[in-house]
Every structure is written in C-alpha cells, then in structure tokens.
Amino acid sequence: MRTPFIVGNWKMNLTLHEVEEFLDAVKGNLPDPKDVECAIAASSIYMDVLTRFCKEETNLKAAAQNCFYKDSGAYTGEVSPMALADMGVNYVMLGHSERRKYFGETNKMINKKVKAVLANNMVPIICCDETMAKRKTYDEMNWVVNPVIEALKGISEDDAKKIVIGYEPSWAIGTGKSASGAEIQEACFLIRETLKDLYGDDIANQIRIVYGGSVNARNVSEIMSQDDVDGVLPGKSSLKAKEFIKIVNYQNN
Numbered sequence: 160m161r162t163p164f165i166v167g168n169w170k171m172n173l174t175l176h177e178v179e180e181f182l183d184a185v186k187g188n189l190p191d192p193k194d195v196e197c198a199i200a201a202s203s204i205y206m207d208v209l210t211r212f213c214k215e216e217t218n219l220k221a222a223a224q225n226c227f228y229k230d231s232g233a234y235t236g237e238v239s240p241m242a243l244a245d246m247g248v249n250y251v252m253l254g255h256s257e258r259r260k261y262f263g264e265t266n267k268m269i270n271k272k273v274k275a276v277l278a279n280n281m282v283p284i285i286c287c288d289e290t291m292a293k294r295k296t297y298d299e300m301n302w303v304v305n306p307v308i309e310a311l312k313g314i315s316e317d318d319a320k321k322i323v324i325g326y327e328p329s330w331a332i333g334t335g336k337s338a339s340g341a342e343i344q345e346a347c348f349l350i351r352e353t354l355k356d357l358y359g360d361d362i363a364n365q366i367r368i369v370y371g372g373s374v375n376a377r378n379v380s381e382i383m384s385q386d387d388v389d390g391v392l393p394g395k396s397s398l399k400a401k402e403f404i405k406i407v408n409y410q411n412n
C-alpha cells in the first residue's frame with residue numbers, strides 16, 4: 160500500500176516571521192503519518208527552523224527544493240546534500256519545472272542529483288514537467304516519460320522503491336487552473352507503466368506519484384481519488400497554514 164504523500168512547496172516565498180507563524184499554526188493539526196504523510200519544501204535558508212520543528216512535530220517532514228550533486232567543495236551559492244541530510248532533511252525536490260526553466264537544469268544534471276540525494280539517505284522527489292504543446296503531440300517519449308527514464312538512469316531497484324515522482328504540467332502551475340482528474344490520471348498511469356518497464360510491476364507499484372499544479376482545498380479530494388495518484392504538491396495553496404491544514408486533512412472533509 161502506498162501512503163498518501165502531500166508536500167507543500169513554498170518556493171521562494173515567506174519571511175522568517177511568516178515561517179514561524181505557519182509552523183505554529185499547523186502544530187497539532189496534521190494527520191497521522193500512517194494515514195497521510197506531510198512535508199514542507201522550504202527554501203534552504205529556513206531549513207534549520209523547519210528541521211528543528213519537525214523533530215518535535217513528527218507528523219511533518221522537511222524537504223528541500225533543490226540541492227547540488229556534490230557533497231562539498233568550491234561551488235559558491237550551492238546547497239550541499241550532505242549538509243541537508245545532516246540537518247535532518249528527509250526529502251529533496253529535484254528538477255522542478257522552475258529549476259529547468261530559469262536555471263537551465265537538464266535531465267543529466269538531475270540524474271546526478273538523484274544519485275547524490277540517495278547517497279545521503281534522503282528521498283528524491285523527481286519532478287517531471289509537461290508543456291501543453293508536448294501533451295498535444297502525444298509523443299510519449301517527450302511527454303512525461305523521457306524525464307523519468309533519464310532521471311532514473313543507473314538507479315538500483317532498492318533505491319527506486321523509495322523515490323517519489325512528481326507530475327507537474329507547467330501549464331497548470333500557478334495558473335489557478337488544475338489539470339482535470341482524468342488528465343492527471345492519464346499522465347500518472349503513463350509514468351507508472353514506464354516504471355513497470357524499468358523495474359517490474361512489484362517495484363513500480365511501490366513508487367509514489369504525486370501531482371502538482373494549482374492544487375487547493377477544493378480540488379484535492381478529486382485528484383487524490385485517481386488510481387495512480389498517491390499525493391499532491393501544492394505551491395501557492397501551501398503558503399497559508401489554514402488552507403494547507405485543509406488540504407492535508409482531505410480525508411476528513
């Protein structure tokens with residue numbers, strides 16, 4: 160059984176004061192991780208505050224939004240996966256469409272980062288973008304499948320079981336208009352079939368696939384009801400504690 164997984168991606172938002180207010184507000188309001196596992200992907204400057212909080216409030220996991228593929232060295236401005244692991248970070252998002260678009264991240268680079276994150280005993284959340292143009296061509300290799308294959312090159316079966324795949328169509332990100340349940344299921348099914356080709360049914364059925372793109376408290380239940388969807392990755396809706404609490408408690412609404 161795949162435990163539902165909800166990761167709020169704060170992106171480059173919130174001040175320290177707002178982060179503290181958010182964490183205070185969610186305390187005691189998050190579901191049991193056996194029912195729904197929750198995480199916040201914060202900017203690395205807030206990682207210390209977040210990981211300290213997560214050590215007390217064990218219903219929340221800490222995620223980073225990115226990291227470099229080397230543990231240390233002369234890489235000015237980069238974030239070390241070893242340092243993140245040392246702080247108690249559990250998950251690292253990799254290959255978000257904003258990283259690909261604004262910072263030129265390639266599938267090859269993301270594959271190196273996946274290996275570095277796993278080597279530091281954290282779990283990568285590998286994000287796969289999709290443009291509407293690609294979806295319309297129905298060219299499966301270029302659609303959502305290719306980034307998954309490229310990101311997983313050289314990843315063992317044991318490691319593959321742990322990873323999370325994020326399906327995030329860029330045409331739905333930050334637009335306020337989520338993909339429909341059927342569109343999400345179609346892509347997530349395709350991703351799972353790809354995982355089956357790579358690792359076989361047993362492992363593919365253990366890998367969690369989450370959807371991101373204008374998820375909110377109103378559409379989360381419908382999205383979560385899709386067969387191949389195991390979680391969501393709300394961006395904007397995760398900035399307000401009240402809405403994040405509603406999203407993660409979708410099973411009670």
Ligand SMILES: O=C[C@H](O)COP(=O)(O)O
Pocket residue numbers: 168255327331332333334335371372373374392393394395396
């Ligand atoms: O990582 C999160 C996604 O980019 C979704 O962001 P959004 O919920 O603001 O559309």
